[in-house]
Amino acid sequence: MTDPVLEVRGITKSFGAVHASKNITLDLRPGEIHALIGPNGAGKSTLIKQISGSLRPDAGSVRLNGEDVTALSTPLRARKGLGRTFQISALAMEDSVLQNAVLGALGAHASPFRFFTKALSQKDLRDRAEQALDRVGLSAHADTRTSELSHGQRRQLEVAVALTLSPTAFVMDEPMAGLGAEGSQTLTAFLDTLRHEAPILLVEHDMDAVFALADRISVLVYGEIIATGTVDDIRQNPKVREAYLGEEA
Numbered sequence: 001m002t003d004p005v006l007e008v009r010g011i012t013k014s015f016g017a018v019h020a021s022k023n024i025t026l027d028l029r030p031g032e033i034h035a036l037i038g039p040n041g042a043g044k045s046t047l048i049k050q051i052s053g054s055l056r057p058d059a060g061s062v063r064l065n066g067e068d069v070t071a072l073s074t075p076l077r078a079r080k081g082l083g084r085t086f087q088i089s090a091l092a093m094e095d096s097v098l099q100n101a102v103l104g105a106l107g108a109h110a111s112p113f114r115f116f117t118k119a120l121s122q123k124d125l126r127d128r129a130e131q132a133l134d135r136v137g138l139s140a141h142a143d144t145r146t147s148e149l150s151h152g153q154r155r156q157l158e159v160a161v162a163l164t165l166s167p168t169a170f171v172m173d174e175p176m177a178g179l180g181a182e183g184s185q186t187l188t189a190f191l192d193t194l195r196h197e198a199p200i201l202l203v204e205h206d207m208d209a210v211f212a213l214a215d216r217i218s219v220l221v222y223g224e225i226i227a228t229g230t231v232d233d234i235r236q237n238p239k240v241r242e243a244y245l246g247e248e249a
């Protein structure tokens with residue numbers, strides 16, 4: 001079997017008496033979408049933060065392309081190929097769409113320090129930004145102020161920002177949130193092609209999207225993965241039906 005792009009081993013995190021991550025192990029393989037589902041408060045966002053580097057685990061490790069990145073900051077993980085989209089938008093609303101994409105190419109969204117840049121020329125940055133906007137279908141809006149975009153377009157821009165750093169793996173926190181049916185379908189189709197470039201660990205409540213996209217699903221309940229398997233495995237798993245899916249499956 002090919003080596004995983006992202007490997008999470010034994011991640012453990014407590015907030016006082018709340019055990020938000022209990023010895024979580026999962027991986028992301030080339031070309032796949034691995035969905036992470038679970039009820040509110042199960043610990044999905046806490047896990048994503050530990051994978052992307054904004055929260056330090058109490059124990060466990062994260063490896064990206066075979067390299068242990070557990071001690072690295074979010075911007076360094078981003079530069080090593082970990083692309084992230086956020087549950088709450090991290091875009092600069094007063095800047096144009098293109099400016100946001102250029103900031104992405106600088107790695108600036110991943111860092112509070114905008115001087116912390118890599119040695120790319122202005123032209124390189126702009127080229128990367130324009131290519132990323134083109135990929136997500138936002139080229140025509142390059143000069144639009146970001147606050148004027150629709151909710152769906154902002155979601156597309158967030159993906160474009162992540163794309164500027166040419167990620168080798170994506171971690172996406174509820175990218176479908178707030179999108180209407182049409183927006184979800186467009187993003188679903190896009191993610192389905194994007195997976196071949198960089199596999200996606202997808203936290204998502206939209207079960208239509210999860211069932212349409214996921215090669216594997218892991219189910220998180222009270223900080224613990226209770227099952228990992230294909231869509232059919234998960235739909236039929238009695239523990240999962242009881243804990244989470246109910247009649248939805």
Ligand SMILES: Nc1ncnc2c1ncn2[C@@H]1O[C@H](COP(=O)(O)OP(=O)(O)OP(=O)(O)O)[C@@H](O)[C@H]1O
Pocket residue numbers: 015018020038039040041042043044045046047
């Ligand atoms: N910084 C924090 N301090 C204390 N408790 C926290 C903190 N962050 C998360 N928690 C707790 O950890 C548990 C997991 O929360 P988390 O936000 O990761 O769940 P989630 O699965 O992402 O939920 P949702 O689907 O609602 O986004 C919850 O009990 C939450 O209250």
